[in-house]
Amino acid sequence: MSEDNWEAVIGLEIHAELNTASKLFSSDCNRFGDEPNTNISEVSVALPGTLPVLNKEAVRKAIQFGLATQGEVQLWSRFERKSYFYPDCPRNYQITQLEFPIVKGGSITAFVEGEEKRFFLNRVQLEDDAGMLKHFSSFAGVDFNRAGVPMIEIVSEACMHSAKEAVAYAQAIRSILDYLDVSDCNMEEGSFRFDVNVSVRKKGETELRTRSEIKNMNSFSNLEQAILFEIKRHIALYESSDVVDQATFRWDPDTSRTILMRTKEDAQDYRYFPDPDLLPLILTQKEVDAEKQYLPELPLDRERRFCREYGLSTQQSYLFTADRKLADYFEETVKMCDNVKMVANWIAIEFAGRFKEMGISIWESEIQPKDVGELISMIQEGTITGKIAKSVADEMVKTPGVSPKEIVKSRPEFQPFQDMEKLKKIVEEVVLEHPDTVEAIKNGRDRSFAFLVGQVMKRTRGSAPPEQVNKLLKESMKSK
C-alpha cells in the first residue's frame, strides 16, 4: 500500500456562534454558562403561537464576515425550515438557509507548512443553534439556553488536500471571526465547531469519490487526527479492492478513531422549504457597503504590515497575526523596546515555550508587555546577561505580577557581577590553572578560548558580563 498515489479531498463546514446580545429570532439573552433554562422565553422553547423575528445585529455580523472574506453578500436571501426530531430542537425544525444563503463565495489565505495557500468558500448561511442535552443517572434533561443562539455556518469548497491544510484553513477562519469580533470562537464552550467531509482519489483523477462526514468536532487536533484517520481508512479500503460507503461519523478522542453514526441508507430527509413565518431577507447595497466601515485591519493585512513594518519573516508574521491578542501583545511590547528581533524571539520562543505546558498563550498570563520590554531592555543595557534573563523569565512565569526588575533585585544570584577586581582575580586563577589551554590558544587554537570563558562563567554563575570576561582573559594571557 502506498499513500503517495492518493490525494485527499477535504471540505469543511464551520459553525460559529455569533456574539450578539440576543438570540437569532427572539430577544432572549445569548450568553453561555448561565443556569440551565434561564435565558429562555416562549419563543426559545417554541410554545404554540410563537413566531420568529430576525435579529438585525446577527445579519450585520454575517455581512461583515462575508465582506472580510471577499464573498458576495446577497441582497436577497431567505430562511428555510430543516425538519428533524430531537429533544434539543424545540420546534423540531431548525431555521437555516440553503438555496439562497446570505453570502456566496469568498476566499481566505492561510500559511501551511512554509507556504501561503488560498482556500475558497462556497457560502455562509445564517441559522440558529439547538439546545443542549444533559444526561443524568436515570433521565436526560434539556437546557434551552443555547436554543436559538445565532450561528453562521461557513461552508468551504472541497479545496483542501491534507489535514494540515484543513487545520490551517479553520484557524484562518477563526482569526477572521476573532478580528471582526463577531464570534467568541470559544472551542471549549462549543461556539466554534466543525464538520468535515473527507474523500480520497487517485492522483490525477478529477471526479470525487465517496466521502465520509465527521460531525461536530471542537478542537484542531481532533480535526487533524480525524482527517488523517479517515484518509488512511479510505486508502486501505480501496487498496484492498473494497468500497467506501457514504456515511456519517463522529470522532472519539479516547480511542482515536471515527465511530459510525449513520450510513447513507438512514440519512435523514430534512424536507427543506422556505419558512413562511419569515420574509425574505432583503438588503440594499448601501446597507452592505455601510458595514465596510466596521471592518478592522484583518489578519492578512496585519500579516503583510508586520513583515513590512517590523521586518519579520512570513512565518513569524503569521504566527503573531493569527492570534489577534498575541499580535496586540507583540505590538505593545515593541512600543516598550525597539529591538523587534528580540521581542519576537522572547514572545514567540522563550515565553511560548514556558507557557506551552500550561496550554496558554502569553497574553492570557499576568505577564504584561511592559514586563517583557523591561526584561529585554535589561539585557540590552547589560544589566543582566542573556543567560540570567532566561532564569528571570522562569521566575516571571512562576511569580506572575512581579516585574523583572524586582525579581533581579530580590535574587542575589541574578545580580550583575560588578566587582571587577574579583572578576580579574577569577580570570587570573583560570588562566593559571589551565596553562596548556593558554599555550594552545597562543599557537592559534582559537576555539579553546571559549573553554576558558566557560570556566570563568561557571565560577561567576553566568553573571559576569561576557565582554568584560573576554577583555580580561585576553589581557591576562598577554601578561603571561
Added chain:
Amino acid sequence: MHSLSACELHRRFIAGEVSAREIADTFLDRIRRLDPALGAYLEVFEESVVEQADRLDRKRQGKESLGLLAGVPIAIKDNINIKGEKTTCASKFLENFVAPFDATLIRRIREEDGIILGKTNLDEFAMGTTCENSSAHITRNPWNTNNVPGGSSGGSAATVAAEMASIAFGSDTGGSIRLPASFCGISSFKPTYGRISRYGLVAFGSSLDQIGPMAYRCEDLERIMQVVAVPCEKDSTSLPDPAFSPISFEKRFGDGFTVGVPWQFLEGLPNETRALFDRAVETLTSMGAKVVEVDLSILKYAVSTYYIICTAEASTNLARFDGIRYGVRSDRAQTLDEVYDLSREDGFGDEVKRRIMLGTFVLSSGYQDAYYRKAQKVRQLIINKFNEAFSKCDCIAFPTSLGGAFTFEEKKDPLSLYLEDLYTVGANLTGVPVMALPSGFLSDGRPLGFQLFGKQRHDAELLSIGRAFQEATDYHTKRPKGGDK
C-alpha cells in the same frame, strides 16, 4: 340587549344606560341557557367575566377614559392564546396546556376594554370544515341543530349566531371563518394577510393563516378592526400599515364602483345557491356597481394547490407537539422515539394525522418538485390572475359554498369535505381581504352567505362596501329561532 350591535352596546355602556355587569350577566345567562344544546364554547370564564365587567364599571364611575370596545362581550377561538387560560386547539394533545402569554390580538382587546367571555370550539388545530374534528365535542348550528355550523371556526360562528357573544374571533386558513359565517347567517371578515398579528395564534398554515372577526353587522367588524388591525413587531409577516380606520362608502364609492364576477366559474352552482348569489349581485348593482366579468378559471387548481401548501406548512408547524416540553406525553412511552410516536399517536385526531402525513409527503425528497414546488408556482399564477382581475374592478363577488349547512350525517369522506373549500381558499392563497356576508335563506330556511374579495390592503374599502350592502339588505338582521324564548 343581546341583539344589539357591538357598537350600540358600547354606546349604551359609555352613556351610562347599561352597566358592564348587566351586559356580562346577560351574556353569561344566555350561554348557560343556550350553550348546552349548541356546544359553541369550550370554556367560559365566568369569574373573570364578572371581574372584567366590574372593573369597567369602576372605570366608568371614576371617569377614566374607556376603550373602543368597552362593554363589548367577545369570544375567542381556542387556538388563540390568552394568558393564564388553556389553549387546547380542541386537541387531546393540548388538553392541559395553559398559555403563559397573551396573543397580540388579546392584548389589544384588553387595552380597548373588551370583555373576553371564553374560548370557542373548533376543528382540531383548525383542520376541518364542520367543527366535528374537535376532541371535546361537536358544535351544532343554531339555525338547525341537526346541521353542522361549518368549520373550523364553528364555535365562534355559533356563539355569534345564537347571540352568546357580540363579536367572536376565528382564524381563517382556507375559509375557516367564512364558511361557518355563511352556514350560521352572520358576517365575517378575513383581512389582508398580515393585517392582524398572528403572534399567539397556534399556527396551521403560516402563509395562509389570518385571524378575522365574526359578527352580524359590518359596522361591528369595522369597529373591532380598528382595535386589532395594527402592526406587530413580534410577527415578521405583520403589515407595517397604520392602524385600520373605517372609510365612508359614499365618499369612496358614491360615484359608482366596479364588481367583478367570474361567471364561467359559477356554472356548477346548484340553482338555489345561484339564485341567492345573483340577487346579491343585483343588490350591488342597485348600490351603483357596474358588473364586469373576470376570469378566475385558474381557481380549478386552487383546492389541490391549497392542500399541498397548507399541509406542508402544518406538518412542520405541528412538529413542536412532541411530548417533550408541554402537552400530553404518552404513558406508554419508554424510549425517546416512543415519546414522539405514541404521544402524537394518542394526542392527534385522524384528520390532523392525515394532514401531517400528506404534508410530510409533499415535502419529501424526490416528491417536493412534483408537489410542493409546483404548488408554489401555481400559487403565484393564481396571484397573477387575481391581480389581473383587480385591474378591472374594485371587488370580486363569489359564492362561499355550494350550498347551506349540511347535516352531521352527510359528507363524511375527507376528499368531498376538502372540495367544500373550492370557493374560499383563493383568498388565502393570494392573501387578499375577503368578507362573507349573509345573502338570504334557502327554501328550507338555512341561511347562506356570499363573498366579496377586495384588493390587497384595501380592507377598509371592502368593509365600506359591506356596510352599504347591509344598509340595502336585511338578511343580517334575521336571527335563529331556537332557544331564545
